Amino acid sequence: MKYGTYVKVSCPERAILEHVTSRWGVLVLAALLDAGTLRFSELRDGIGDVSEKMLTQTLRTLERDGFVRRRARPVIPPHVDYDLTALGHEAALKVRALAAWTESHVAAVAAAQTAYDAARG
Numbered sequence: 001m002k003y004g005t006y007v008k009v010s011c012p013e014r015a016i017l018e019h020v021t022s023r024w025g026v027l028v029l030a031a032l033l034d035a036g037t038l039r040f041s042e043l044r045d046g047i048g049d050v051s052e053k054m055l056t057q058t059l060r061t062l063e064r065d066g067f068v069r070r071r072a073r074p075v076i077p078p079h080v081d082y083d084l085t086a087l088g089h090e091a092a093l094k095v096r097a098l099a100a101w102t103e104s105h106v107a108a109v110a111a112a113q114t115a116y117d118a119a120r121g
Contacts, residue, residue: 033092067085
């Protein structure tokens with residue numbers, strides 16, 4: 001993917017970027033970066049406000065892309081743990097940096113939005 005050029009919808013880089021920067025993808029990567037290994041219920045409770053279906057879809061997508069590792073332990077009841085792969089850890093660090101930048105620029109963005117709205121309103 002070249003920056004500043006048109007990128008086709010089917011471009012593989014775009015799909016990966018969408019997975020990593022999706023609403024739930026960001027939160028899953030951040031939670032696993034902070035905690036290391038979590039069970040499904042711990043992830044769901046830690047993220048909050050996510051349905052089981054959406055969390056399952058997000059985890060499967062991130063696992064398929066090689067960012068998350070799923071480990072099922074053969075006990076009763078079954079225990080499934082999730083953690084980051086090396087690739088996932090690297091991506092999570094990048095996502096965290098973007099989140100930190102966003103947090104430090106909330107006031108500037110809010111001011112820009114207010115100015116934009118005032119000029120249009």
